[in-house]
Amino acid sequence: MRIEKPAQAGTLESNDIYVQILPNPREEIEIRLKSVVMLQFGKQIRQVAMQTLNEKGITSCILNLEDKGALDYTIRARIESAVERSLC
Amino acid sequence: MTESTNLLSDREKRASFQRLLLERYGHSLVVIHANYPGNQKHTPDTFYVVETMKPIIRSSHNVLYETSTTTSEGRVVYLILDEEPMSLKRRMVDLEENHPLGRLVDIDVLTLTRMYHRSDLGKGMRKCFLCEEIAQVCVRSRRHPLHDVLAFYHRSVLTHVKASTSEMFRYALLAELSCSPKFGLVTPFTSGSHDDMDAETFIASIDALSPFIEEVVGLKTDDSLLFSKLRTIGRSMEEAMFHATHGKNTHKGAIFLFLILITALRINPDRSTLKQTIRTLTEPIKEDFREDLQPTTVGLRWHRSHGIGGIRGLVMDGMSPIHDDYLPFFRVEMNRTNDMNRAMVKTLLLIMSTLQDTTVLKRGGLDGLSWYRKQASEYIDQDEEAWKTFSEECISRKLSGGGSADVLAIVIYLYLALPKEENA
Numbered sequence: 018m019r020i021e022k023p024a025q026a027g028t029l030e031s032n033d034i035y036v037q038i039l040p041n042p043r044e045e046i047e048i049r050l051k052s053v054v055m056l057q058f059g060k061q062i063r064q065v066a067m068q069t070l071n072e073k074g075i076t077s078c079i080l081n082l083e084d085k086g087a088l089d090y091t092i093r094a095r096i097e098s099a100v101e102r103s104l105c
Numbered sequence: 106m107t108e109s110t111n112l113l114s115d116r117e118k119r120a121s122f123q124r125l126l127l128e129r130y131g132h133s134l135v136v137i138h139a140n141y142p143g144n145q146k147h148t149p150d151t152f153y154v155v156e157t158m159k160p161i162i163r164s165s166h167n168v169l170y171e172t173s174t175t176t177s178e179g180r181v182v183y184l185i186l187d188e189e190p191m192s193l194k195r196r197m198v199d200l201e202e203n204h205p206l207g208r209l210v211d212i213d214v215l216t217l218t219r220m221y222h223r224s225d226l227g228k229g230m231r232k233c234f235l236c237e238e239i240a241q242v243c244v245r246s247r248r249h250p251l252h253d254v255l256a257f258y259h260r261s262v263l264t265h266v267k268a269s270t271s272e273m274f275r276y277a278l279l280a281e282l283s284c285s286p287k288f289g290l291v292t293p294f295t296s297g298s299h300d301d302m303d304a305e306t307f308i309a310s311i312d313a314l315s316p317f318i319e320e321v322v323g324l325k326t327d328d329s330l331l332f333s334k335l336r337t338i339g340r341s342m343e344e345a346m347f348h349a350t351h352g353k354n355t356h357k358g359a360i361f362l363f364l365i366l367i368t369a370l371r372i373n374p375d376r377s378t379l380k381q382t383i384r385t386l387t388e389p390i391k392e393d394f395r396e397d398l399q400p401t402t403v404g405l406r407w408h409r410s411h412g413i414g415g416i417r418g419l420v421m422d423g424m425s426p427i428h429d430d431y432l433p434f435f436r437v438e439m440n441r442t443n444d445m446n447r448a449m450v451k452t453l454l455l456i457m458s459t460l461q462d463t464t465v466l467k468r469g470g471l472d473g474l475s476w477y478r479k480q481a482s483e484y485i486d487q488d489e490e491a492w493k494t495f496s497e498e499c500i501s502r503k504l505s506g507g508g509s510a511d512v513l514a515i516v517i518y519l520y521l522a523l524p525k526e527e528n529a
Contacts, residue, residue, distance in 0.1 A: 053230065
């Protein structure tokens, strides 16, 4: 499934993550990540993000993530609601 | 909704509310909220901490608009200030770093275009409560058990509170106010059975009353006029309360109980003789019950007509049920679950079920009181859902145990004031 409509979720508060989901002209998922804990957890955050998009059946989108130290379940929930907001 | 989705959606709502405030009022927005782990951030501790930082910021800045909310994020205070955001952020970081409770709050500074960060001041990220690591790294990796972090928070609050009588007084009253659900009484989430006041009314009252505690602890305990001096301070406090609340009686009973308890503990802090100390101190109250005087209060009228002692009866008896029943019960509940809100609600139900609360009598008469007491005793061991049902019933009957709430605040104060080992 392609993302056709931009949507967002989350906040820039500590321990939260701000998620923007945008259409991608190419048939692929592109994740752009900024994180306050990039060094320690950058790889893990990308993994969680990719897994969440896969579970939602998304095949094409640009995902902007601005992470302020969110836990995995927060990242997951924020991406899920961005996807849902984009699809509705 | 689960607790975590609640928190996430409350946080998003706050972000859009902040935007709304800035669009409407411009200038700089300061947001004070608890720096507290977990999905349920509304606790007596966080409520106290945020409400303690608020007047400090308010008193040293020009506030154009102010509002607050209480959600799963806990207490959140919003202040619109006419001040340049960078210097404001510097002062807020200074508070976060140097006030004894500063570590326990986040004080955000925002404008319409951006949020200001410690890094704008060339400062590093905030450290973890328990180690030297950056806080977010410890949170992200769950390095410390949640329970340890919560214990640190509680300890930090109590260390600050116990250092002064007036902070103990504030903590006890704010904790009582924070407690929910509350059977017709005012909480941060509802006005209960009262259409003329809400949590803000109570906070204004607490802020107005606290400065008088200095005067109370300044009285000489061997003064033969001690009790009449207490009465004078009590009257000034009532005036200050009515002024701050625009004529609402938020804490009249609490003022009376606290002045007596605080003074009794100063006369003789020995717990084993506290009841007797209170009885001796309050001897002059007997005068109020003289048959040849016209009863001047609700409590005194009920005493005259039905022999109900009310709050005066409670202190003339040395506050016996507080020492013998309510405080030990509260301690057992605290030790068992460490959930202070739950311990407070259960203790309140115990108080409601046994106290002859003249505030209930005033609205509901003898039938109302007997219903209130019977229901309270049946709900003690039930869960939060059942408590909410009972609260709705109380609201539909317009009943509210104001006297019981005052006594609960006293229980919390004694919990802080009396060392643990004496309560085994």
